[in-house]
Amino acid sequence: MATEGKDVILGGWGEETEATPEVQEICDKVKEQVQTTTGGTFTMYKALKYRSQIVAGTNYCVKIQITSAGDCDHVTIFQALPCNGGDLTVTDVQEKKTISDPIQPW
Template structure:
């Protein structure tokens, strides 16, 4: 990983799944719909003053969303932004 860049693609982990679930309600509000499914497919990280998580999330059917979630040094987690719709084949890019 180069300085300031994102990590290589990582496989899902229970720890990151749980971290991302803390922003699910906020994502539902932004998307103006209830999500029946919220499953981490893969992710990348970026170390800043805390950590950015760039995640690919399966939200059911053939729908996927990319999230940018920030965890600060105090452990507080917030949804920075999201991109929708995305396909399973699309790589997670910095946004």
């Protein structure tokens, strides 16, 4: 789990944290879903920061840099529990964000 070693409040969103390789891997797995949602393709796709929420699975809201100019999308991804298949689903995309915009899930 990407929140390992952090204090986690069940049901509450955690602090904004630097993205880990695991978070980047999650983002890579849903890249096609994000492109379909936004109707575009990206010149880059780098997870910068994220927040997570433990529910009946895990929600991740990730700040993803999509251009070298600093344009970002905030992508919310739900990861089902392993006993439920562990599937990843994009549940929200906030477009036209910048590197300095704080992550505000939903």
